[in-house]
Amino acid sequence: MAKARNIKMILSYDGSSFMGWQAQPGQRTVQSTVEDVLKIIFDEQIRINAAGRTDAGVHAFGQVAAFSTLSSITTGALQKAINSLLPDDISIISVEDAPEEFHPRYSAKSKTYLYAIDTSSVRNPFFSRYALHARHRLDIESMMQSTGYFIGEHDFASFMGAGTPVKSTVRTISASEITVRGSMVYYTIRGSGFLRHMVRNIVGTLVEVGKGKIPIDGIDEIIKAKDRSMAGPTAPPQGLYLVNVKY
């Protein structure tokens, strides 16, 4: 009998028209859209696992997913077949055979997310699905100075969205920085793992710093408080991108 292969895919998708990654009855999700295509190709129900279960409206440049198959199809042919059947808002960037023990989520060493903020005074209508529009003038310099507080190993309980309980709210962040290009402000964060809504809650808090409602060093206090009510609101999903996952 053929040995099961563990196929690793890198996917890019525009999350605007998806109810997130995870399959849900009656909803258009990325997982179910890809699984439907795999069912056509392999003529059997195939379950895929992803590195990060992105929320509704969240985008991905480099989501990673994997599935198991006994088929001997080449990775090149498989990529072409999947892409030809997928809708225009998802693309498979690469397909490769991975070691048997590879798991997109459990094997991940780091994930990088990007959050886009449009600070132009007149809203750019082309960014409505792709960035947060800041209605107030933001003090970008203060936001830049406060990003450093997130780096390192911290208990991020203050930045965790309500939902499924987790064993530990401690996470390690290796990069947290803001870059500016014209009227666009991009926040990049890289870490070993993230709690539910953690990036969006961090961005919502950084925006409060930009508005002057939270002082630069207030971030330190908010982290120490381990209290969600201390941090800023959850930034909307459309500004968030899963950039890549490293193994």
Next chain:
Amino acid sequence: MAKARNIKMILSYDGSSFMGWQAQPGQRTVQSTVEDVLKIIFDEQIRINAAGRTDAGVHAFGQVAAFSTLSSITTGALQKAINSLLPDDISIISVEDAPEEFHPRYSAKSKTYLYAIDTSSVRNPFFSRYALHARHRLDIESMMQSTGYFIGEHDFASFMGAGTPVKSTVRTISASEITVRGSMVYYTIRGSGFLRHMVRNIVGTLVEVGKGKIPIDGIDEIIKAKDRSMAGPTAPPQGLYLVNVKY
């Protein structure tokens, strides 16, 4: 009694979620969305005219529209009021008082359209609403060489979509060129006026040149034939942008 003012607006919109410019019962259109907002502001039904009635899915960086009002509101306050009430996929770029005789369509000296083609081998999912993805490899050099045939005064009957009859199918094109940036190909065309679907039919024909199905100088023959069946197919709406209107 106050003299009626003629208000000129420049609008930008992401056409993805609109059934085009023109108001249609039960449809979300740009015209009716803006008119609904003006009705809230002025407490009366106001009819707006546009420079170009863009089709469903077509975008605008600089659409021009005008309407008449007796109100003495400042143009700055009006712009802010409209933008605060409009949905995120339309923005008013500017508002100004125009001469009484100004009409967005009849006063226009030229209109510029841009068409975006994504030639990357793996489709970029973020361009699904914003560009045509070329599934075949295109000979861009040949496309570039053929663009010149459209410049000047020609009978564009071969490039007119079916629909409302027009008095004349002669139009004057002052610019027609292709620029390349990475895997994106941008076609820009400027003219005194355009027939229905004319830009999309020209782009569909240029793509046939890129595929080698129509020779470079075949454009000349197609124009002379005054026969829609000689030209290429109508390129899809999502790659098209009304860039600006000059008066």
